[in-house]
Amino acid sequence: MSRQQKREQRESEIIQGTLQLLQEKSFLDLKMSEVAQVAECSMGAIYSHFSSKEDLLLGCALDIMRNQVIVLHKALEVPSEPLEQLLLATFCCIIWDEQQPANYALNQLAMNPCVWQRASSHRNNAMNQEIEKIDFLVQNIATKVLEHDSPAHASDDNTKSLYLGLISISHGYFMIRSSGYGEFTTIQNGSGVAEAQNLYLLSVKSYLAGWGLAETNSLDDLHSLYRSAESLVLAQISQTS
Template sequence: MSTTPTMARKERERAAREELILEQARRMLAESGYLDLNLDELARRVEYSKGTLYQHFSSKEDLVMAIAVRGLQARAGLFERALGFRGANTRECVQAISVAAGQFCHAFPDYFEVETLVKLSSFALRASELRRNQLGLAVGRGFRCVQGIVQAALHLGDLPAHAHLAPERIAFALASVSVGSEIMGRLPELRLLAGIDNLAAVVRENQSLLLDGCGWKPLRSEYDMAAVDRRIRAEVFPEASWLDV
């Protein structure tokens, strides 16, 4: 069936309405947190009925998961930008992904918090199948960027083959170290105990420790990481003002 001008206009209006709802809900989450996210108040702020909200989102959890999808898509977009960096080797290429991950946390701190929230099993149970599928696609989009660099490193010999670790497992380990360090580093008490005053730098140090442990050449001690950071910022992420270069 062909799309008529009227249908196309209605689709645009629906998309614009959904974007308005998502943006206002994101702001409310940042202001007050999940427990105080009230759909009646959200409806008042966007000037639509509560019933209209449910035309777009099946539940409060579905709405929050939709916000998480936006964040994951933003991160994947940054990862895809990082793939454009002309690294001298795959270790430099994965460093560009590291900068992309840091830029995401710096530019979208509230999205990172929402992403952490939707990892709870209750969200998956109460969100729609459509939203769960969107979440999976967004996660996969970013993961494949990292996995592709791992596969290239194995092919070129920058990364020695590990009989017990497939490329996707190495990519998963890198993601786990990155996200886990970010989550734990947001606890003020733990930062104090660990003597952390620059979380972004520590997250990247942890990534380097993992890469060195896997034998990914060149090792951290064998090249100028700061010089590569300067090139990454100049070529790909000029907005990364947090990067200490």
């Protein structure tokens, strides 16, 4: 193993150790000495890889996002119509967060300017590249959707509107459900979760109808795509755990 490979392996070990700790405590409570202990390295070794605690947090968020990009690639490799691929990719994003609430909270914190402004520039650049990859993948398939199902609307502005609206509905649903406010305070058991999922998919169907794209996708079709997305996400999580 080369020196560079050893360095990359050590950095990965530090990140995985940190992610393990963040399953049990918040980032604010995390001590770098705890990271050194779980990663079985010195404090000096940690600071040779990460310039600050915030830099380490962004490194963890970057690791999570890279795995999410892998899931999106797998979703877009599934042979199906463009709209089904777009929905599968969108569902993968929301299920990815649902299955890993601690990682979702970590990513949200990593996006806070007071965090990423204290991270290293190369880590910031790497994070921007991963976000651009996700945007490119989703926008590209959204373009194919409009070209296939609604050619008259296949412009760059409409493509952005289509996929940003779909993502906004999905993240809004997840954030409201996670908050426990309003209607979602009653979701405490299996049937409640199923009811929430049904409400989300109905919202997606209504949104697509506004674009003239819902005629061929029944609610049962959306539930089937959601289950397929769940399988893809769980398989990736299993590989990385």
